[in-house]
Amino acid sequence: MSSTDTGRGTPTALLIGASRGLGQAMAAEFLDRGWDVVGTVRDTTAHTPLHDLADRAGGRLTIERLDINEPGHLAPLHERLAQRRFDVLFVNAGTTNNELTPIGAVPTADFVEVMVTNALSPMRVIEALEDLVSPTGLIGVMSSGQGSITNNTNAGREVYRGSKAALNMFMRSFAVRQAGTRRGFVLMAPGWIRTALGGPDAPYSVEESVPLLLDVLLSRLGTPGLAYLDRSGRTVPW
Numbered sequence: 001m002s003s004t005d006t007g008r009g010t011p012t013a014l015l016i017g018a019s020r021g022l023g024q025a026m027a028a029e030f031l032d033r034g035w036d037v038v039g040t041v042r043d044t045t046a047h048t049p050l051h052d053l054a055d056r057a058g059g060r061l062t063i064e065r066l067d068i069n070e071p072g073h074l075a076p077l078h079e080r081l082a083q084r085r086f087d088v089l090f091v092n093a094g095t096t097n098n099e100l101t102p103i104g105a106v107p108t109a110d111f112v113e114v115m116v117t118n119a120l121s122p123m124r125v126i127e128a129l130e131d132l133v134s135p136t137g138l139i140g141v142m143s144s145g146q147g148s149i150t151n152n153t154n155a156g157r158e159v160y161r162g163s164k165a166a167l168n169m170f171m172r173s174f175a176v177r178q179a180g181t182r183r184g185f186v187l188m189a190p191g192w193i194r195t196a197l198g199g200p201d202a203p204y205s206v207e208e209s210v211p212l213l214l215d216v217l218l219s220r221l222g223t224p225g226l227a228y229l230d231r232s233g234r235t236v237p238w
């Protein structure tokens, strides 16, 4: 275990969109590695897999509320967390729809939902909460290999691909604005994984994937600058 602020004690991660799927599994993996975790869910009335994890975590996992598409949730969350400092802020929340629909046939409301959830809202979260991250900490966001323009040789999932490519561009702008800081920035391409979003045909399980994702993320802690990385730590062509 190591903290980016020497002597400050247990390292802590803030995971946005951690109710289930990869986010919940990342929370579990951080806890297994000795970190404390604050994880967000959007519906505090539901009992999610993150709540099951909190029940077993002996007070090391705190659950907060955030719908990333509700900008009004951000200031109250910031206020509740204002006394804490995070070594890692990672925005995992994301969505998809119209996976088989050519982009011109995607209904406008569906386009807006995916673009706002996957591209605009993660950046709003990062910009609203970045001052809670240690000066030598890491800010990451769940992108996708589908966000690579270079690697798009077979189309499909067009609105989703566009949203993750947009996310990559926005994160790059953010990282440029943070140039000169000692923070690391990561766009994670986790591979195709069997979750509600990934579906049953994906080749990888959550269990085998999440330790790899944490290895890659934490390898960038203390390394300034932005990287777009796959589950093996290889750079994904933009």
Ligand SMILES: NC(=O)c1ccc[n+]([C@@H]2O[C@H](COP(=O)([O-])OP(=O)(O)OC[C@H]3O[C@@H](n4cnc5c(N)ncnc54)[C@H](OP(=O)(O)O)[C@@H]3O)[C@@H](O)[C@H]2O)c1
Residues within 6 Å of the ligand: 016, 017, 018, 019, 020, 021, 022, 023, 041, 042, 043, 066, 067, 068, 069, 092, 093, 094, 095, 117, 142, 143, 144, 145, 189, 190, 191, 192, 193, 194, 195, 196, 197, 198, 199, 202
């Ligand atoms: N699985 C894959 O193959 C794959 C591949 C590449 C990238 N990814 C990315 O990995 C991330 C996690 O996906 P997953 O596979 O774990 O999918 P998932 O099981 O469907 O989980 C999606 C998570 O995002 C949260 N979320 C969605 N919209 C939100 C909002 N407006 N506010 C707050 N939270 C919201 C969900 O919360 P609720 O429980 O409230 O719905 C849930 O925790 C996504 O960004 C996805 O694009 C996944």
